[in-house]
Amino acid sequence: MKINMERQWPEPKDGEPRLHIKERGNSPVTPGGWISCSERMPAQDDWILIYSKHGEYMAGQVQGEYVELSDGTLSWLGNALFWIPLPEPPQEVNQ
Numbered sequence: 001m002k003i004n005m006e007r008q009w010p011e012p013k014d015g016e017p018r019l020h021i022k023e024r025g026n027s028p029v030t031p032g033g034w035i036s037c038s039e040r041m042p043a044q045d046d047w048i049l050i051y052s053k054h055g056e057y058m059a060g061q062v063q064g065e066y067v068e069l070s071d072g073t074l075s076w077l078g079n080a081l082f083w084i085p086l087p088e089p090p091q092e093v094n095q
Contacts, residue, residue, distance in 0.1 A: 034082040042083050050080040059086060 034051065035042075042048050042062045049059045050067060058075050060067040066074040 047086040
């Protein structure tokens with residue numbers, strides 16, 4: 001895997017640039033509801049979606065300095081740039 005040394009992340013396999021990634025702004029909360037980790041970290045046991053400095057999205061539950069993912073592995077929150085709380089699961093409608 002080739003590493004982009006200016007940005008320190010792996011390049012996509014197809015060689016296309018990551019034009020969809022935007023630079024971090026000054027706002028701790030982006031218009032879509034994303035919260036900058038440099039401004040505020042999620043609380044213990046919160047269920048969140050994170051966007052990492054490696055361009056990955058991961059969902060799980062906060063466990064100290066980590067997010068426990070659905071497969072039971074841990075991802076260090078230090079790699080997260082932004083996070084957003086997960087919505088409540090849908091409620092079954094009885095008809």
